[in-house]
Amino acid sequence: MSHTHTNLLNHIVFSTQGHLPLITPEIMSELFAYMGGLVKELKGKPIVINGIADHVHMLILLPPSVSISEAMRFIKSNSSRWVKERFGKKFAWQKGFGAFSVSRSNADAVAKYIRDQERHHNGFDFKTEFISLLDKNDVDYDERDLWD
Numbered sequence: 001m002s003h004t005h006t007n008l009l010n011h012i013v014f015s016t017q018g019h020l021p022l023i024t025p026e027i028m029s030e031l032f033a034y035m036g037g038l039v040k041e042l043k044g045k046p047i048v049i050n051g052i053a054d055h056v057h058m059l060i061l062l063p064p065s066v067s068i069s070e071a072m073r074f075i076k077s078n079s080s081r082w083v084k085e086r087f088g089k090k091f092a093w094q095k096g097f098g099a100f101s102v103s104r105s106n107a108d109a110v111a112k113y114i115r116d117q118e119r120h121h122n123g124f125d126f127k128t129e130f131i132s133l134l135d136k137n138d139v140d141y142d143e144r145d146l147w148d
Helices: 023-042 068-087 104-115 126-136
Strands: 009-015 047-050 055-061 098-101
Touching: 009 068, 009 104, 009 126, 023 047, 023 055, 023 068, 047 104, 055 104, 098 126
Parallel strands: none
Antiparallel strands: 009 055, 009 098, 047 055
């Protein structure tokens, strides 16, 4: 693919299994750094990864050879295993995820939104935020299928 040029910037959001507060302060920074390393292992570029106790937001660039689904399977399975091994904690991610394409012109605003997660969530929970993101991005969904 020497003549392929892309800018596949994505805002990806996913929760811990059952939306439990499993991302404790003790593991948070290491977990997000590890996830960034996994993105790099896929030849992608992590722009910003942040979240709170029950979910994560990632703004990442992926190469055209890696689908979002493949990337998420790789990142979620490896990071979950890493938390269990590194911290001896029971840990799992939800089955699905939300992924939204981001234009370069909106990248700084999305990165700021992700960096401000702790302050941002003073007013509402993950479920409210996730539905808002789906609606804002015109994603069809059945609310019965959103929560595992």
